[in-house]
Amino acid sequence: MKTRILAINLGSTSTKIAVYENENLYLEKVFRHDADEILQFENSIAQKKYRKDHILNFVKENNYSLASIDIFVGRGGLIKPVEGGTYLVNEKMIQDLTSMKYGDHVCNLGAILAYEFAQEYNKVAYTVNPVVIDELSDLARISGFKGIERKSVFHALNQKAIAKRYAKDVKKSYEELNLIVVHMGGGISLGLHQKGRVVDVNDALGGEGPFSPERAGTLPLFSVIDLCCKGEYQTKQKLKQSLVRKGGLYSYLNTSSGVEISRRIEQGDKEAKLYFEAMAYQIIKNIGALYFAAKGEVDAIIFTGGLSYQSLLIEMLKEKLFKGLNVAVYPGEDELSALALGVVSILKKEEKVKHYK
Structure with a gap:
C-alpha cells in the first residue's frame, strides 16, 4: 500500500517541497528566494504566510490536493536538545518553535507548517533529525567559561x-x-x-x-x-x-x-x-x-x-x-529524501516514533 508523504524543507533562502509515495519521489519543487527579500521579515515566524503561499502555489500548479496526502513531515527546528530520530509533532513542540524559545531560524517553520496542514486535513505530522540533535562528547561540551556550555546546533x-x-x-x-x-x-x-x-x-x-x-x-x-x-x-x-x-x-x-x-x-x-x-x-x-x-x-x-x-x-x-x-x-543535500525515509522507517517499524516532551 502506498503512503503519500509531503516533505517540507525550509532553508534561509529556499523553500523545498516534495511528494513521495513511500520512499519514491513523485513531485518536487525548489523555490529560491532573494536574500534581500527575506531580510524584510523581522524574524522567521513572520515568514510563515510567505513560505506557506509558495507551498500552496506548488500544489495548485501541479493540480494536486493536500487532502490526498497521508502524512506531512517538516525539517526540524530549534527545540530543546534531543537525540536523533523521527518525532511526532505535538503542541509542546509547536509552542517552543513559535515562541522561538530556543532560537530564531526559518527551519522552525518546517514542523509548524507540517502540523498546520496535518490539523487541517486530520492527518499526522512528523519531523526527522532536527537541527538540535545532541550527541556531543563530554569534552566537546565544555566551552572554557563556567555557565556557558557549547551547544549542538547544525545541519x-x-x-x-x-x-x-x-x-x-x-x-x-x-x-x-x-x-x-x-x-x-x-x-x-x-x-x-x-x-x-x-x-x-x-x-x-x-x-x-x-x-x-x-x-x-x-x-x-x-x-x-x-x-x-x-x-x-x-x-x-x-x-x-x-x-x-x-x-x-x-x-x-x-x-x-x-x-x-x-x-x-x-x-x-x-x-x-x-x-x-x-x-x-x-x-x-x-x-x-x-x-x-x-x-x-x-x-x-x-x-x-x-x-x-x-x-x-x-x-x-x-x-x-x-x-x-x-x-x-x-x-546539494538529501534532506527531502531523508525526511521521507524517516517517516518510512516508522511505517516499516524499523524505528520507533519519538515524542517531544
Whole structure:
C-alpha cells in the first residue's frame, strides 16, 4: 500500500517541497528566494504566510490536493536538545518553535507548517533529525567559561543523510566509520561523526566555526563586546540578526550568492576572491581541529550543501588539505529524501516514533 508523504524543507533562502509515495519521489519543487527579500521579515515566524503561499502555489500548479496526502513531515527546528530520530509533532513542540524559545531560524517553520496542514486535513505530522540533535562528547561540551556550555546546533538532517549515503557507497555501515562532514550553505557546519554519533560540531547558528555566506562565525570576543556596548544595535535581536543573516560574505560583498561571487572572481574581482578564499581558509582550519581531535583516525572528509556546487570553492579547499586524505563531494543535500525515509522507517517499524516532551 502506498503512503503519500509531503516533505517540507525550509532553508534561509529556499523553500523545498516534495511528494513521495513511500520512499519514491513523485513531485518536487525548489523555490529560491532573494536574500534581500527575506531580510524584510523581522524574524522567521513572520515568514510563515510567505513560505506557506509558495507551498500552496506548488500544489495548485501541479493540480494536486493536500487532502490526498497521508502524512506531512517538516525539517526540524530549534527545540530543546534531543537525540536523533523521527518525532511526532505535538503542541509542546509547536509552542517552543513559535515562541522561538530556543532560537530564531526559518527551519522552525518546517514542523509548524507540517502540523498546520496535518490539523487541517486530520492527518499526522512528523519531523526527522532536527537541527538540535545532541550527541556531543563530554569534552566537546565544555566551552572554557563556567555557565556557558557549547551547544549542538547544525545541519543534522543533511549531515546524517550524506554520511549514511557515503557509507552505502563504500559498502560499509555508518556506525563503523569516522567521518568529518562539512555542510556548506547559507551557514556552515562541520561535524565529527564517530561510529554513528556526531561527537563534536560547531554551533552553526550561535556564532561558532568558519564564517559563511550569511553568518559571521567565530569572532574576536572583545571586539564583539565592544560592538554590543557602542549602542549601534538597539536590541539584542537586531544584533543577532546582523551576525546571522547579514554577516559573512554578505557583510563584505553585499551578496550571499556563491554563484554571483564565483562569477565576480572569474571576471577578475580581487576583493571577491580574497573573501571567498578566506572563507575556504577558515573551513580548512576547522577541519584540521576536528581531524586532530580524532587523532587522525578519519576515513573521509565529505563536502556537501549548496556551496559544494561551486567548483572554485571545492578547488580552493582541496588545495589546502593534506595530500592523500580521502575526500568526497556530494553537492546539494538529501534532506527531502531523508525526511521521507524517516517517516518510512516508522511505517516499516524499523524505528520507533519519538515524542517531544
